[in-house]
Amino acid sequence: MSGHSKWHNIQAKKGKVDAKRGKIFTKIGKEIAVAVKNGGANLDSNARLRDVIAKAKAANMPNDNIQRAIKKAAGEADTVSYEDIVYEGYGPSGIAVIVETLTDNKNRTAGNVRHAFTKQGGNMGASGCVSFMFQKKGEIVIEKNDTLDEDELMMMALDTGAEDFASEDEVFVVTTTPEDFGSVREELEAQGIEFLEAEIKMIPDTYTAIDEETATKFQKMLDQLEDDDDVQNVYHNAEFPEGWEG
Incomplete structure (x- = not known):
């Protein structure tokens, strides 16, 4: 089966992940806090918290950090x-962009997000202006290695309820409905499968190819958004030029 996630293409443009590791952990910590507030600290009864922890593990967040974040959130x-x-809104050359935030000051966040859009020639739009071009899906990304058989992994994923399975250059991508994401992820985890990424996200229906000049502008916009402490996730439909390194 084939997918259209272009995971490697987009993931490769997120900057030096290791350099941003601390910021990523901070953002996941906020997600843990919200999950605990809404559903409690008990993993057995809080599916959202289980999903956030899976995301944390995929980002190589140490278990001690995860447990500390849960305890802190439970206390607060x-x-x-x-x-x-x-x-x-739209980035340069009409790239469709969705920015998910968690904020305690929406005026500050709206101003910062708007600035990131306009600084690189984009513009923030009304709610719904681009979300119709995306679908909310669970996405589990698994790094290829010699011990994983593609056909076996595909059958395992589909048997657990996955919607789609794609083989890309360096990874396998398992796609699920948001409702089935948790059960599929837990089944694969129980089989000893490790994830590069595991989360519910907005996946574009189609991608827009951009040239190097636009890619440079758009990467600056992405960097500015992802450096903002209030921004949790940024989704877009840009297809960067082949071999482009930023």
């Missing part, structure tokens, strides 16, 4: 007040 559950706000 009454004082945590982050608001989920999604912004939509």
Whole structure:
């Protein structure tokens, strides 16, 4: 089966992940706090918390950090007040962009996000202006290695309820509905499968090829957004030029 995630193409343009590791852990810590506030600290009864922890593990967040974040969130559950706000708009050359934020000050966040759009020739739009071009899906990314048989892994994924399975250059990508994501992920985890990434995200229906000049501008916009502490996730439909390194 084939997919259209272009995971490697987009993931490769997210900058030097190791250099941003601390910031990534901080963002995941906020997601843990919200999950604990909404559903409690008990993993057995809080599916959202289980999903966030899977995301944390895929990002190589140490278990001690994860447990500390859960305990901290449980102790501060009454004082945590982050608001989920999604912004939509267009990057340079009309690239569709969705920005998910968790914020305790929506005026600050809206101003920062708007600035990131306009600085590189884009513009923030109204709610719904680009989200119709995306579908919410669970995505599990598995690095290829000599011990993984593609056909066996595909059958395993589909048998657990996955919608699609794709083989890309260096990874396998398992796609699920948001509702089935948790059970598929847990089944694969139980089989000893390790993930490079495991989360529910917005996946574009089609991709827009961009040239190097646009790619340079857009990468600056992505960097500015991802450096913002209030921004949790950025999704887009840009297809970077082959071999482009930023």
